[in-house]
Amino acid sequence: MSAPFTVPTCRVCGHLAYPPRILCPECGANDWGRTLADRGVVTEVTVRRPVFKRRQLPWGNWLDQEAVRLAAVHVSVGERSVRIVARVPEGVEVGDRVTLSAQASTAIALPGQVADAAPADGAAPRAPAHGGSAAAAPAPVESE
């Protein structure tokens, strides 16, 4: 089951930190909300072949290894941005716009519906997925 892709956001200075940190690298606060950050552009793509054909998991059983298509995705929210490592389906190439969704603890990128993604650019982010009152909604802030 997948959920909207949100990124931990410092409520004090607006810094986006993915994966989550403890203290904000920019201002040092420990006060985090989350911002919807599900639109991105693919900057690099690779198909990761398994190092070994089969692998043994820590609990002992063996798993056949498959190739996985992976991408570096540049996600912008207002003035700020983060880089996400994501799994992408066949056909996604460098320069493609993608929509990110979160599945368990894993970032999964689905092919962007370009027409839908485009208008989202520059628009105010939607409400955070969870945590924080409306006042604390971490709208992207201008860098000081």
Added chain:
Amino acid sequence: MGGTERSQSPPAPVIVGAGTTVYERHPAVERRTETFIAEAVVAALADAGIHKNEVDGLGIASFSLAPDHAIDLAWKLGMTVRWVMEDTNGGASAINMLQHAIRAIEAGDAETIVLAAGDRMEKREFHLMTDRYNRVARDYLAPLPLNGPNALFAFLTERYGRLHGLTREDFGCIPLAQRAWAGRNPLAVYRRPMTLQEYMESVPIAPPLTRFDCVPIVSGGDAVVVTTPERAARLKGPHAGVRAIRALHNHDQQEGDGIHSGFALFRDELWEAAGVRPEDVDSAHIYDDYPVMVLVQLADLGLIPDGDVKRFLHKEVLEEMRPVNTSGGQLSAGQAGASGGMHGLAESVRQLRGTAGERQVADCELSLATGYGMVLYTHGSCHNAAVLERRGG
């Protein structure tokens, strides 16, 4: 500036010995992590001409020593020590330990310190290591499934190639040249000469990376011995004096592009502290987990002064065989887990001591060794470098 005399070296601690085990792809079951580390320690002490009872400090780096620690090794090696440390910084662990060891010896906390690294690294150990490298790897990368850092460095290779207009043939200069060096190193796992065609046609691992852009996983160990200049004067030289060490970790909070490294931020300070210039370096031992990182480090540390990476690769690395990773580096000699960080430092010491055999660089007086590693999310976070010089003998 050309031909300027170097500033007088301070009477700093010196490295008096280096040891490297045979690197094995499929070691016998009884050859454990501690076996490889112990063999490296014994080899380094023999090289230095120091008995284990004279050692009073021990530093260890390993991914797979658990549940043992450095003190368990001290016991198993019969060493009584006044100084002990364990380093967890992977590719940066050797120079990090050296940085600490130098200060400990200067402060009088210890006189003779052995720094060793090693791992028994096979399929299972490799996956345990990469899947649980840190919490982020376990929770955000392993489930993709990422399966080790190859894909991340494929991104960095693509990014760096785009910036400098490099093709696979260009990047290939590094593995090709290092393979040629490895042919002169009896301990390397890949020694057969490699052609450009073989490189170009090798198995894709995470395009643009192919098999020969990725280090062969091996089991092995490396060690060096550090002591006071007074103690060193009574040993057979020449030795490797440490002119300067600089480090920078987590310089960009993993929010940079991974190809603008922390090395660039301490480059000027490193060369100034060393009192020499990058062009004075006779042999460079650059942490080579992937060819792209060799280029990033050489460029960021000032060894490609005109910034023309393509020319540097074809002319200096491949055609002129400028001494870079003369053991074959990890790309040809193999990566023995945390020993990858010690591998270049040990080779640097051999070059300065004149013990590098067939691959000895003539009149090697000044050497550079680097450490890089610890991918936190998208790229390595630890950077360090040591400028070493030939002393005595």
